[in-house]
Amino acid sequence: MRIDYEAIIQGGGMVGLALALTLARAGLPVAVLEAQAPRRWRREDPVDQRVSALSVASERYLDRLGAWDAIRRARACPFHAIHAWDSEGGGSIDFDAHRYGEPHLAHIVENRLTQTTLWQQLSERDNARLIVPGSVQSWTAEAECLRVRLADGSECTTRLLVGADGARSPLRERAGIGHSVRPYGQHGVVGTVWPEHHHGGIARQRFLPTGPLALLPLSDGSCSIVWSCPEAQAAELLELPEARFRERLTQASESVLGPINACGPRAAFPLRRSHARRYIDRRLALVGDAAHTIHPLAGQGVNLGFMDAATLAEEMLAAHERGRDPGGPAVLHRYQRRRLGANHLMQTGMDAFHWLFANDLPPLAALRSAGLNLTDRFTPAKSLFMAHAMGLSGELPELARPHLR
Numbered sequence: 442m443r444i445d446y447e448a449i450i451q452g453g454g455m456v457g458l459a460l461a462l463t464l465a466r467a468g469l470p471v472a473v474l475e476a477q478a479p480r481r482w483r484r485e486d487p488v489d490q491r492v493s494a495l496s497v498a499s500e501r502y503l504d505r506l507g508a509w510d511a512i513r514r515a516r517a518c519p520f521h522a523i524h525a526w527d528s529e530g531g532g533s534i535d536f537d538a539h540r541y542g543e544p545h546l547a548h549i550v551e552n553r554l555t556q557t558t559l560w561q562q563l564s565e566r567d568n569a570r571l572i573v574p575g576s577v578q579s580w581t582a583e584a585e586c587l588r589v590r591l592a593d594g595s596e597c598t599t600r601l602l603v604g605a606d607g608a609r610s611p612l613r614e615r616a617g618i619g620h621s622v623r624p625y626g627q628h629g630v631v632g633t634v635w636p637e638h639h640h641g642g643i644a645r646q647r648f649l650p651t652g653p654l655a656l657l658p659l660s661d662g663s664c665s666i667v668w669s670c671p672e673a674q675a676a677e678l679l680e681l682p683e684a685r686f687r688e689r690l691t692q693a694s695e696s697v698l699g700p701i702n703a704c705g706p707r708a709a710f711p712l713r714r715s716h717a718r719r720y721i722d723r724r725l726a727l728v729g730d731a732a733h734t735i736h737p738l739a740g741q742g743v744n745l746g747f748m749d750a751a752t753l754a755e756e757m758l759a760a761h762e763r764g765r766d767p768g769g770p771a772v773l774h775r776y777q778r779r780r781l782g783a784n785h786l787m788q789t790g791m792d793a794f795h796w797l798f799a800n801d802l803p804p805l806a807a808l809r810s811a812g813l814n815l816t817d818r819f820t821p822a823k824s825l826f827m828a829h830a831m832g833l834s835g836e837l838p839e840l841a842r843p844h845l846r
């Protein structure tokens with residue numbers, strides 16, 4: 442029987458597109474169904490509100506896809522150090538990649554830049570189809586594939602249907618895959634700000650009892666903020682006149698970069714942890730936020746999603762090369778085994794961190810400050826944190842390992 446696509450991916454966000462491009466570059470026919478085409482990224486536009494800290498592992502993966510150079514040259518800001526401190530007990534910790542002989546820990550990149558770069562590259566391939574607006578209406582299983590009906594009434598066949606359609610994943614819902622959701626009771630207020638002093642290539646994070654405040658370095662010396670705080674406070678911060686907001690931010694950041702002299706538009710996003718009970722079903726897999734979401738305090742969400750994409754692609758391509766079914770149960774179980782536990786571990790670690798730091802009980806404040814100071818002096822623990830920040834802990838997919846050019 443004729444199979445139209447080896448994979449149909451619902452969701453053309455960063456993760457779905459990375460997966461599609463990996464498969465298409467290996468010669469597999471793929472389709473991406475996306476509700477809305479991304480707005481074109483242009484250098485003359487101000488930096489977007491939504492940015493991500495892309496780890497070294499994600500950088501390597503995007504490099505293997507031939508997308509990293511374009512992203513880096515367009516507008517990506519590397520940072521070599523992290524300075525984190527506690528508002529209560531005076532504890533602090535510093536990580537510096539240079540001390541370990543590494544040039545940087547990660548890059549801050551606008552989500553839309555990553556997305557449109559992958560989109561552009563995919564649109565240049567003959568074996569990839571971007572269907573916009575497009576979405577799955579239903580599917581039925583046949584012996585060697587799924588028959589998929591799209592929202593426009595057309596039908597096609599595929600070996601694997603992938604849900605890369607974000608935290609509310611309609612595909613996950615339609616497949617009846619349950620997921621646990623735990624709101625953190627916080628919103629992340631984001632925007633670009635211009636402090637008095639240059640950030641010097643350092644990402645900064647202050648732990649406040651209401652939630653962490655991150656100042657992430659951008660290439661023109663400004664910073665992108667993620668200010669996690671209770672919903673009511675987030676609403677208030679969005680409403681404040683600009684001058685008052687700058688004052689509040691200067692205060693909340695303890696003037697670590699001097700006064701905040703200007704700020705761009707602000708927006709807020711609800712923060713919640715969610716995890717699908719399983720990542721797979723018959724000829725179906727979930728990747729990225731459709732499978733899991735995590736508190737942004739360690740900037741890991743899309744990095745985990747990229748590792749999902751790289752791992753699933755790796756398993757599919759290995760099967761394809763051996764003449765086996767790339768959407769079959771063996772591939773899917775291996776994918777789930779490699780990613781579900783790793784993502785769960787990261788979520789649990791972040792939750793513990795979040796609980797410890799978003800708590801103003803005096804014994805806890807003393808404990809975490811002592812912990813920060815101790816970790817700062819204890820090289821093996823610091824190396825472990827560095828490896829996490831760079832996305833280099835745990836079992837990496839081949840596409841995220843160093844490669845010889």
Ligand SMILES: Cc1cc2nc3c(=O)[nH]c(=O)nc-3n(C[C@H](O)[C@H](O)[C@H](O)COP(=O)(O)OP(=O)(O)OC[C@H]3O[C@@H](n4cnc5c(N)ncnc54)[C@H](O)[C@@H]3O)c2cc1C
Pocket residue numbers: 451452453454455456457474475476477492493494495552575576577605606607608611629630631667710711728729730731737739740741742743744745746
């Ligand atoms: C405040 C904040 C800060 C963050 N900072 C970081 C960070 O520093 N580092 C990091 O790694 N992560 C960070 N994250 C997380 C990161 O933004 C997400 O993990 C990432 O955007 C998820 O990408 P995705 O492609 O899985 O999903 P999405 O970006 O949600 O993409 C899903 C796509 O699916 C499409 N779609 C949805 N439904 C349908 C449908 N029915 N049919 C067709 N298409 C559909 C949508 O239009 C969208 O394009 C942060 C998150 C927040 C909220």
